[in-house]
Amino acid sequence: MNEINPDFSAEMDQVASERSSETNFVDIFLAELGPLRKIVAGMGLSASDAEDILQDVSIRALKQPGRGRTREQCFRWLIKVTVNRCLTEFRRRKRFRRKASEILKRRSETKADLTTSEQNVIAAEELEIVRECLREMDETLLTPMVLRYFCSLGSREVGEILAMGPSAVRGRLRKARMILAKRLIERGVEP
Amino acid sequence: MQKSCEDISKMLVDYADRQLSAGESSEVAAHLTRCEDCRSILMALQRSLELAGVIWEDGLVETEAIRIPIPRKTTAPHWSKYAAIAAGILLVVAISGIWRALVGPTEKEPTFAEIERRITESYSAARLLAAVDLLAEYPDAENIADRQYRYIVETYPQTPAAAEAKLRIK
Numbered sequence: 392m393n394e395i396n397p398d399f400s401a402e403m404d405q406v407a408s409e410r411s412s413e414t415n416f417v418d419i420f421l422a423e424l425g426p427l428r429k430i431v432a433g434m435g436l437s438a439s440d441a442e443d444i445l446q447d448v449s450i451r452a453l454k455q456p457g458r459g460r461t462r463e464q465c466f467r468w469l470i471k472v473t474v475n476r477c478l479t480e481f482r483r484r485k486r487f488r489r490k491a492s493e494i495l496k497r498r499s500e501t502k503a504d505l506t507t508s509e510q511n512v513i514a515a516e517e518l519e520i521v522r523e524c525l526r527e528m529d530e531t532l533l534t535p536m537v538l539r540y541f542c543s544l545g546s547r548e549v550g551e552i553l554a555m556g557p558s559a560v561r562g563r564l565r566k567a568r569m570i571l572a573k574r575l576i577e578r579g580v581e582p
Numbered sequence: 583m584q585k586s587c588e589d590i591s592k593m594l595v596d597y598a599d600r601q602l603s604a605g606e607s608s609e610v611a612a613h614l615t616r617c618e619d620c621r622s623i624l625m626a627l628q629r630s631l632e633l634a635g636v637i638w639e640d641g642l643v644e645t646e647a648i649r650i651p652i653p654r655k656t657t658a659p660h661w662s663k664y665a666a667i668a669a670g671i672l673l674v675v676a677i678s679g680i681w682r683a684l685v686g687p688t689e690k691e692p693t694f695a696e697i698e699r700r701i702t703e704s705y706s707a708a709r710l711l712a713a714v715d716l717l718a719e720y721p722d723a724e725n726i727a728d729r730q731y732r733y734i735v736e737t738y739p740q741t742p743a744a745a746e747a748k749l750r751i752k
Contacts, residue, residue: 576623
């Protein structure tokens with residue numbers, strides 16, 4: 392019997408196409424380094440921490456077989472790994488390095504939106520309040536905030552990454568944002 | 583029925599994020615036109631997020647400066663490894679040749695087939711010897727037994743059974 396079973400042939404074609412479209416985690420890691428950097432920066436970790444974290448993620452990406460996964464799934468996986476790695480580091484050292492005055496100084500060098508010294512003082516005060524509040528914020532509230540507002544992910548995507556429903560994500564976002572807003576109001580800064 | 587400030591404030595984050603339905607959104611907007619407290623909360627929500635963005639961006643500037651060395655899977659063959667293996671084999675062959683030339687031919691070690699053959703012969707000889715010993719107990723079969731002992735000695739000369747058989751030959 393020289394004929395090839397059609398089912399077998401189709402199966403072989405499928406396997407071949409899957410292999411050719413095999414996703415490379417390292418390539419995706421390199422392409423999506425920007426959002427991953429954002430996560431690390433948003434969690435308030437230092438540049439040296441970021442280097443360690445992203446290096447770890449790149450090694451995990453290298454070891455991870457991309458077979459049978461779409462590019463989107465690989466990207467989510469990378470975000471998840473980065474978030475988890477950040478949380479480990481975040482729990483260990485909960486701090487933001489730079490002070491508000493330094494941030495403003497850096498911003499004034501690049502942006503000319505703060506013209507008067509009075510505006511600078513107000514902005515520095517506000518920044519200090521928010522910075523302090525972010526530093527003290529629980530990781531369960533900070534992580535969804537960073538992913539949603541800094542990495543521009545939707546509530547559903549954030550939920551998938553943090554293993555929770557979109558409504559739970561919205562709930563946490565509401566809570567986190569109200570904490571920040573109320574802190575500004577409490578401290579007498581007129582927005 | 584109009585919603586209270588408490589109800590509205592719970593909706594303010596979603597309102598700022600444009601997550602509310604059109605109806606809810608206009609309800610909040612209407613409340614905001616007449617409530618200064620809720621208006622200030624909304625402004626604080628927007629301002630605090632803006633400031634958080636500044637802080638996050640600042641952290642990002644730092645992380646952007648770092649370079650991540652990416653380890654790559656190599657697909658090219660490791661020629662150096664193969665060269666080392668080949669060199670190793672050549673070295674062993676060369677040393678072995680020199681050693682043979684210096685020491686001379688040594689006694690040949692038995693092969694596995696040879697050992698197997700010896701075991702089989704010992705087994706056959708021992709089995710035959712036991713059978714002949716039984717036969718030798720009958721007076722009428724003495725001659726036959728004697729011939730069989732000789733056969734064992736001739737056929738399986740290297741076996742322990744042959745040594746035993748040699749002692750029983752009359």
